Amino acid sequence: MNVIVVDLVLFGFLVLTAVAIMKLTNLFAVTMLAGLFSLLAAALFVTLDAVDVAFTEAAVGAGISTVLMLSALALTAREERPMSRSVILPLVCCLVTGAALMYGTLDMPAFGSPDSPVHTHVGGAYIERTQADTGVPNMVTAVLASYRGYDTLGETTVIFVAAISVLLLIGFPRKGSRRRKKDEDA
Amino acid sequence: MHHHLILRVIAKLLLPFILLYALYVQWHGDYGPGGGFQAGVIFAVGFILYALVYGVEALARVVPSKALVAGMAFGVLLYAGTGVVTLFTGLDFLDYSRLAHDPVHGQEWGILFVELGVGIAVACAMTAIFVAFVTREPDIDDEDW
Numbered sequence: 350m351n352v353i354v355v356d357l358v359l360f361g362f363l364v365l366t367a368v369a370i371m372k373l374t375n376l377f378a379v380t381m382l383a384g385l386f387s388l389l390a391a392a393l394f395v396t397l398d399a400v401d402v403a404f405t406e407a408a409v410g411a412g413i414s415t416v417l418m419l420s421a422l423a424l425t426a427r428e429e430r431p432m433s434r435s436v437i438l439p440l441v442c443c444l445v446t447g448a449a450l451m452y453g454t455l456d457m458p459a460f461g462s463p464d465s466p467v468h469t470h471v472g473g474a475y476i477e478r479t480q481a482d483t484g485v486p487n488m489v490t491a492v493l494a495s496y497r498g499y500d501t502l503g504e505t506t507v508i509f510v511a512a513i514s515v516l517l518l519i520g521f522p523r524k525g526s527r528r529r530k531k532d533e534d535a
Numbered sequence: 536m537h538h539h540l541i542l543r544v545i546a547k548l549l550l551p552f553i554l555l556y557a558l559y560v561q562w563h564g565d566y567g568p569g570g571g572f573q574a575g576v577i578f579a580v581g582f583i584l585y586a587l588v589y590g591v592e593a594l595a596r597v598v599p600s601k602a603l604v605a606g607m608a609f610g611v612l613l614y615a616g617t618g619v620v621t622l623f624t625g626l627d628f629l630d631y632s633r634l635a636h637d638p639v640h641g642q643e644w645g646i647l648f649v650e651l652g653v654g655i656a657v658a659c660a661m662t663a664i665f666v667a668f669v670t671r672e673p674d675i676d677d678e679d680w
Contacts, residue, residue: 400568401568401569401570401573403568404560404568404569404573405572405573405576408573408576408577408580409576412576412580413576413579413580413583413661416580416583416587416665417664417665417668420665420668420669421668423668423669423672424668424671424672481639482638482639482642483639483642483643483646484639484640484642484643485565485642485643485646486565486566487564487565487566487567487568489568489570490564490565490570490646490650491642491646493570494570494571494645494646494649494650495629495631495642495645495646498618498629498645498649499628499629501614501649501653502614502615502618502629502649504572505610505611505614505652505653505656505657506611508607508656508657508660509607509608509610509611509656509660511660511664512607512659512660512661512663512664513607515663515664515667515668516604516663516664516667519667519668519671520667521600521666521667521670
């Protein structure tokens with residue numbers, strides 16, 4: 350019962366935040382609300398007992414990406430341009446896609462069902478073997494770093510490539526160039 | 536930014552705890568939630584907070600941008616290098632079982648090293664992206680937001 354109340358409150362705030370993000374045109378406020386959205390999502394992951402995912406969502410979604418969005422915002426305009434085109438076609442697209450996705454969930458196994466494919470294939474094997482194989486109490490870490498080490502290497506490379514791309518596109522300024530620009534302004 | 540006295544004091548007070556917490560998440564990832572990725576992000580947050588409050592030049596004096604680029608490459612190399620070392624123990628790439636005297640210990644060592652690689656790579660990459668963005672333009676006034 351309590352879990353349902355918590356879920357409803359969190360989902361309610363999630364929807365409110367999403368509507369507010371749509372309605373606002375001040376991009377600073379939108380960025381802050383997007384961070385709030387991530388924080389609420391992280392709280393929802395906690396109610397699902399997915400603490401590792403919640404941790405990542407809180408640190409990356411609510412923390413780092415908000416700061417990165419703000420620093421990107423500093424290079425561009427503060428206000429969203431008013432929309433001139435009609436909203437009917439995008440609205441219909443969203444509603445149809447949303448309805449299709451909801452229809453799709455009807456075929457999915459019930460929440461927490463032991464018969465769902467997640468629990469009938471490798472999941473059980475990981476639970477049985479992790480302790481004997483690796484001696485690591487946190488199974489998520491064992492799966493990430495050992496059983497699925499290739500994937501995590503790929504993810505780390507993705508982050509590396511992302512940072513390299515940003516540096517190639519906008520780059521570090523040459524030494525002292527920023528200070529000189531400031532002096533010119535003054 | 537010299538007028539933000541409270542922010543400057545509180546930030547300096549929080550910094551050691553943020554960095555310590557990042558280290559806790561890094562080395563305690565085997566036992567609790569977290570691991571290299573989260574630890575790297577929290578570590579980067581510590582540096583970013585410092586740059587936000589004291590200015591990006593102050594951060595550049597602590598960590599030069601060259602060190603950030605070298606750090607993120609080193610993190611990926613540490614991860615991949617662990618895999619290469621396991622090749623020399625006669626096992627598959629990233630199979631840590633022979634890194635120590637018994638397979639369970641080997642796995643623990645392997646996980647420790649690759650998580651450290653992830654942590655270093657993520658911390659340096661995030662800080663580098665932030666520094667690249669904020670050094671594009673001179674500081675903007677508080678009122679401009």
